[in-house]
Amino acid sequence: MRCPEALFRAAAAVALAASCGAFAAADQVKAEVAARLQQQVPGISAADYALGAAALDNELRSKMQENAAASAPVIEAGKKLFGRKFGNGRTLAACFPNGGRRIAAAYPQYDARLKRVVTLEMAVNQCLKANGEALYEAADADTMGALTAYLRSLSDGQRVAVRMPAAAEERFEAGRRLYFTRLGQRNFACASCHVQSAGRRYAEQVLSPAVGQATHWPLIRDGRAVTLQVRMRECLELMGAAPFAAGSDELNHLEYFLTYLSNGLALKANAWRPSTAP
Amino acid sequence: MRRSCLLAALAAVVALPALGQDREALDLFVRPDKGHCIACHQLPAGVGPETRSDLGPRLEGSRMRELGRDALKDLIDDPMRRSGESVMPPYGRHRILDPREIQRLGEFLHALP
Numbered sequence: 001m002r003c004p005e006a007l008f009r010a011a012a013a014v015a016l017a018a019s020c021g022a023f024a025a026a027d028q029v030k031a032e033v034a035a036r037l038q039q040q041v042p043g044i045s046a047a048d049y050a051l052g053a054a055a056l057d058n059e060l061r062s063k064m065q066e067n068a069a070a071s072a073p074v075i076e077a078g079k080k081l082f083g084r085k086f087g088n089g090r091t092l093a094a095c096f097p098n099g100g101r102r103i104a105a106a107y108p109q110y111d112a113r114l115k116r117v118v119t120l121e122m123a124v125n126q127c128l129k130a131n132g133e134a135l136y137e138a139a140d141a142d143t144m145g146a147l148t149a150y151l152r153s154l155s156d157g158q159r160v161a162v163r164m165p166a167a168a169e170e171r172f173e174a175g176r177r178l179y180f181t182r183l184g185q186r187n188f189a190c191a192s193c194h195v196q197s198a199g200r201r202y203a204e205q206v207l208s209p210a211v212g213q214a215t216h217w218p219l220i221r222d223g224r225a226v227t228l229q230v231r232m233r234e235c236l237e238l239m240g241a242a243p244f245a246a247g248s249d250e251l252n253h254l255e256y257f258l259t260y261l262s263n264g265l266a267l268k269a270n271a272w273r274p275s276t277a278p
Numbered sequence: 279m280r281r282s283c284l285l286a287a288l289a290a291v292v293a294l295p296a297l298g299q300d301r302e303a304l305d306l307f308v309r310p311d312k313g314h315c316i317a318c319h320q321l322p323a324g325v326g327p328e329t330r331s332d333l334g335p336r337l338e339g340s341r342m343r344e345l346g347r348d349a350l351k352d353l354i355d356d357p358m359r360r361s362g363e364s365v366m367p368p369y370g371r372h373r374i375l376d377p378r379e380i381q382r383l384g385e386f387l388h389a390l391p
Binding site: 185186187193196197201203204207 | 317318329330331332333358363365367368372373374
């Protein structure tokens with residue numbers, strides 16, 4: 001049976017409206033957070049937001065520059081893992097376009113078939129699984145951390161471009177809700193520090209603004225890669241909350257929300273941080 | 279000379295609590311598994327460890343005494359009773375500190391210089 005033209009147009013209009021609705025809702029949240037941060041930490045340029053806490057801490061910024069070379073061995077280790085041949089003779093490059101170049105800025109992304117948010121780390125494990133290889137622990141610095149340090153370094157300078165299809169709106173909203181919900185014994189929300197108090201110092205460390213928080217991962221700390229979700233887990237522990245597992249839907253939604261807030265900012269992976277950074 | 283020495287000694291005794299000599303309270307203020315107030319608040323010079331942290335306001339004795347002992351303890355117990363926007367942990371309501379520790383910390387703050 002052919003779809004009558006009027007019905008087709010109406011369906012298209014509904015689909016478009018739904019898509020725009022999701023886009024508008026997410027963009028409205030993005031604009032509200034950005035406006036709040038403009039009040040909290042005025043005068044930060046878009047380029048500086050991408051530096052995270054270093055945008056507001058000149059001492060950290062100069063130490064980052066001094067220690068920029070610390071990422072090289074981690075990236076090299078990740079490159080080796082990326083080129084490692086599977087049992088079937090393939091490598092991870094088989095699963096990613098352009099040999100993995102210029103792909104990281106589009107993650108996390110919503111997989112309509114799985115109905116799940118897929119992070120870059122999940123995409124790596126999907127590739128390993130598809131090729132009959134053992135999966136990497138999402139929180140393991142030596143494997144997943146190093147691998148994503150390499151993969152993300154191949155996207156340095158790319159603008160974050162996370163898509164928000166209508167079907168993904170619930171996931172974005174779940175991430176937003178988690179970010180703004182007070183948790184744990186200390187009763188902090190992520191937003192208590194990174195929106196409401198961005199730019200202030202907690203335990204000596206400048207609190208990074210929510211916008212730009214997703215642009216410079218993994219961090220290089222004590223010579224090891226710390227992924228965004230590992231850092232989220234550390235934050236949750238500081239809050240006195242039982243942390244969600246790296247790779248859980250909860251942290252994937254949080255990463256999806258947070259990365260969408262950074263849309264348009266340039267990626268600069270492997271930012272150095274001191275060992276005491278909270 | 280003898281009189282001025284006596285006065286100085288007397289002043290030191292009076293100032294002892296304010297100068298952070300209440301070690302247990304200072305411990306509560308600093309320890310990450312207790313108040314960890316030092317993560318957010320600066321103390322007057324010489325009372326405790328120096329910090330650049332400023333998530334919460336700098337704690338001055340005059341302001342603490344303006345608030346009063348009861349309000350201070352109430353604030354430590356649950357700051358959200360005063361402001362829903364507060365980012366300070368509810369030390370009593372969430373059982374981070376027990377009533378005796380809250381009392382001790384309240385007295386410490388009230389005696390700050």
